[in-house]
Amino acid sequence: MTDSIKEYEQHHLDVVEDEIRTQKHKFELSVKKAERDESAIQDNFYNDVRLHSGTYSGLMDTSVSIRQQQQLLDERQNSWNNATAQVEKLKRLEERPYFARIDIHEHGEDKDETIYIGLASLADKPDHYLIYDWRAPISSIYYENKLGEVKYATPDGEQTVDVKLKRQFQIENGKIKTIFDTDAAIGDQLLLNNLSNQSSTKMKSIVTTIQREQNQIIRDTKSNLLFVQGAAGSGKTAAVLQRIAFLLYRYRGNLNSSQVILFSPNQLFNDYINQVLPELGEQNMVQMTYYQYASHRLPHLAVENLSQRFLEDNSGETHKRKINDFKSSLQYFNAVTKYAEHLNHADMRFRNIKFQGNILFSKEMIHDIYYGFNDNYNLRNRIDGTREALVKRLNRRIKSEMKTKWVESAIQNLSDEQLRTLRMGHPEEFADPDEEYRFLAKHIVIGAFKRVHKQIIHNRFLSINQQIVQMLKQMPKLLDLSAAGIDDAEWQTSIDETIAGLKNGQISMADVSPYLYLYDRMTGRHVNRDIRYFFIDEVQDYTPFQLAFLKYSFPRAKFTLLGDLNQAIFTHENSQSMRNDLSALFDPETTRVIELNKSYRSTAQITDFSKYLLGRNSKIESFARNGNLPTIEVTKDEQASLAALQSVIEQEAGETIAVIAKTLDDCKHLSQQLNDRGVKNNLLQTENQRLTNGVLVIPSYLAKGLEFDSVVMWDASKRQYPGEDDRQLVYTICTRAMHDLTVISNGALSPLFNDVPKDRYQLKQ
Numbered sequence: 001m002t003d004s005i006k007e008y009e010q011h012h013l014d015v016v017e018d019e020i021r022t023q024k025h026k027f028e029l030s031v032k033k034a035e036r037d038e039s040a041i042q043d044n045f046y047n048d049v050r051l052h053s054g055t056y057s058g059l060m061d062t063s064v065s066i067r068q069q070q071q072l073l074d075e076r077q078n079s080w081n082n083a084t085a086q087v088e089k090l091k092r093l094e095e096r097p098y099f100a101r102i103d104i105h106e107h108g109e110d111k112d113e114t115i116y117i118g119l120a121s122l123a124d125k126p127d128h129y130l131i132y133d134w135r136a137p138i139s140s141i142y143y144e145n146k147l148g149e150v151k152y153a154t155p156d157g158e159q160t161v162d163v164k165l166k167r168q169f170q171i172e173n174g175k176i177k178t179i180f181d182t183d184a185a186i187g188d189q190l191l192l193n194n195l196s197n198q199s200s201t202k203m204k205s206i207v208t209t210i211q212r213e214q215n216q217i218i219r220d221t222k223s224n225l226l227f228v229q230g231a232a233g234s235g236k237t238a239a240v241l242q243r244i245a246f247l248l249y250r251y252r253g254n255l256n257s258s259q260v261i262l263f264s265p266n267q268l269f270n271d272y273i274n275q276v277l278p279e280l281g282e283q284n285m286v287q288m289t290y291y292q293y294a295s296h297r298l299p300h301l302a303v304e305n306l307s308q309r310f311l312e313d314n315s316g317e318t319h320k321r322k323i324n325d326f327k328s329s330l331q332y333f334n335a336v337t338k339y340a341e342h343l344n345h346a347d348m349r350f351r352n353i354k355f356q357g358n359i360l361f362s363k364e365m366i367h368d369i370y371y372g373f374n375d376n377y378n379l380r381n382r383i384d385g386t387r388e389a390l391v392k393r394l395n396r397r398i399k400s401e402m403k404t405k406w407v408e409s410a411i412q413n414l415s416d417e418q419l420r421t422l423r424m425g426h427p428e429e430f431a432d433p434d435e436e437y438r439f440l441a442k443h444i445v446i447g448a449f450k451r452v453h454k455q456i457i458h459n460r461f462l463s464i465n466q467q468i469v470q471m472l473k474q475m476p477k478l479l480d481l482s483a484a485g486i487d488d489a490e491w492q493t494s495i496d497e498t499i500a501g502l503k504n505g506q507i508s509m510a511d512v513s514p515y516l517y518l519y520d521r522m523t524g525r526h527v528n529r530d531i532r533y534f535f536i537d538e539v540q541d542y543t544p545f546q547l548a549f550l551k552y553s554f555p556r557a558k559f560t561l562l563g564d565l566n567q568a569i570f571t572h573e574n575s576q577s578m579r580n581d582l583s584a585l586f587d588p589e590t591t592r593v594i595e596l597n598k599s600y601r602s603t604a605q606i607t608d609f610s611k612y613l614l615g616r617n618s619k620i621e622s623f624a625r626n627g628n629l630p631t632i633e634v635t636k637d638e639q640a641s642l643a644a645l646q647s648v649i650e651q652e653a654g655e656t657i658a659v660i661a662k663t664l665d666d667c668k669h670l671s672q673q674l675n676d677r678g679v680k681n682n683l684l685q686t687e688n689q690r691l692t693n694g695v696l697v698i699p700s701y702l703a704k705g706l707e708f709d710s711v712v713m714w715d716a717s718k719r720q721y722p723g724e725d726d727r728q729l730v731y732t733i734c735t736r737a738m739h740d741l742t743v744i745s746n747g748a749l750s751p752l753f754n755d756v757p758k759d760r761y762q763l764k765q
């Protein structure tokens, strides 16, 4: 880059920085003014109240003035909020006003136009932009990543411009460090620089180097379902977080962050990504895991957690896997729907409602009320009607209950204090002692009926546990179990297991979604119409049932699903069946599928090694960033494996090294062995812990979505990973590495590495 260009750009930067500082100063003054005004209003307000509250007309005046003051306060609050937001934005811009420049020529114009792109827009006069927000329509040109004719979408339709220059900047403390003029042929130096950095416990935004295909994901506004299939490390998560920032900008005023929800694989991952949106100047969306969603709704049941689910899936008990797969299918979802519809006519299970140990409303009576409504009632109307009828009956019971013995003795046992408090609810004198008695009795009965009232309101007269069991028993009539390879005895055993679990307050992952779905259908509740955008990361680990259930539960949301069907460590889904299921759930007309094949996370050597774990035909492309060849070290026993591991840890001191073992038990054992050898390490046992730098020992299913400078796959032996079922798991583990990958095997190596050509790794024996 010539010095004159650098000088020119530095001068331009200085001018922009000046403008930023001037505006920041102006808004800081506005913040102060709003604060001063607010405290003046507060002072006036108290004086007014004190001065005028002596007389009736004074009180009236005061109430009018309170309203006026409140209005003034609200206005101040708004201007304070606006000014503070502007100061925040300008502070961010001050650090790095922009990261790119493009020069374009629009048809029919005589001059080229120069556009600077940054994290937010900045204008020095109306319609004169010094910086364009990266999400503005015109900024899209930058991400198209080419010179010459480029099309971009605007609110008035597609525009074509001639791109003359694409320039990237690295700016630190108001000084331009580097300038890159890019065209497609040179490749992306800035991207290479960014990717060569060390890992961090927090993901960063990729706003300066978003790639063309990622830009399409980010800016899609048409699809009801956007399905992104992408190789490990292809930037699915990174792109989708940018997409959320884009949507919040594009629909500002109509969409806020609480209407956007992201379901992620585990809590550790939530923690890993929670800085990206704040870095982009937006608030975080709602984030949760499926497990949290289910557990939160079922506080009285222990839902199977990640570790238990992983162990069950890998237990080798094929009948369990068969049943779980069956319960996870779309046909099962449809069968539950059918069963729920059938409940509109018969078979709803009820529970007695009791009061003081006696039946107040019997299940037979509730049954008659429930099925006594018109045929055209749906499940929701029926339950609403039943609740209403029961509340009415409860109210009618108050009178007769007042005459009972227990009420009489309750009144006799009232303390003076209790009597005084109760009487305060009756400001006038009682006409006679009978009236007083009736008054007290009524209060006591209403108080005692409160619990019953609450039970009715919360549908406690339904019995979801019994209903689920009944549904399971009916299932052979609704679906052909033999088509799923399940015989009657196996099905019966699974029912017994579900019952035993429920009795112990436990429920498996395979049962929990049908449980919630049936309950929602029975009660017609829990559908959430507020959420407008629903994101699922690592969607390959969701079952078709879960997806159908989420779609039902969030009917107004547009869905963006991200996944890598090669990393399906829970569902072992194959790509075709997942796509078929999705097209059954979403209208193909409004579905868009985008594939990302280039992997950015890892060095070319690691990507070229890992892709062979998926067989020889995978489409995955590596990004040209060089590093060491991965190492495979086959040792004779555990002590030798530990020595090998220790030597990697010593060589790579200072980097974050994740030692990834298959199960939690393997990790516990390994961590202990390392401790015994005096090697400091952090064992991640649950998803609620925090990621740290240094040596981490982490079970495979918790490493999902994360990345580390260096990864050691612990014990990749044939014993641990004997066959096909583990292929996706092995691929997931190896693709967590950014710069270095070491595979250590205690004894013979897993056959899953057989397809990797010998020149793709270094073998140590």
Ligand SMILES: Nc1ncnc2c1ncn2[C@@H]1O[C@H](COP(=O)(O)OP(=O)(O)OP(=O)(O)O)[C@@H](O)[C@H]1O
Pocket (backbone or CB within 6 Å): 191, 194, 195, 204, 206, 209, 210, 211, 214, 230, 231, 232, 233, 234, 235, 236, 237, 238, 239, 564, 600, 601, 704, 705, 706, 707, 735
């Ligand atoms: N356009 C980009 N510019 C800079 N870095 C990028 C870009 N795209 C991806 N990356 C980086 O590549 C790494 C992998 O990205 P990300 O975690 O989003 O991939 P993923 O597809 O979700 O991976 P996985 O499926 O393995 O979890 C991250 O460090 C991310 O910041």
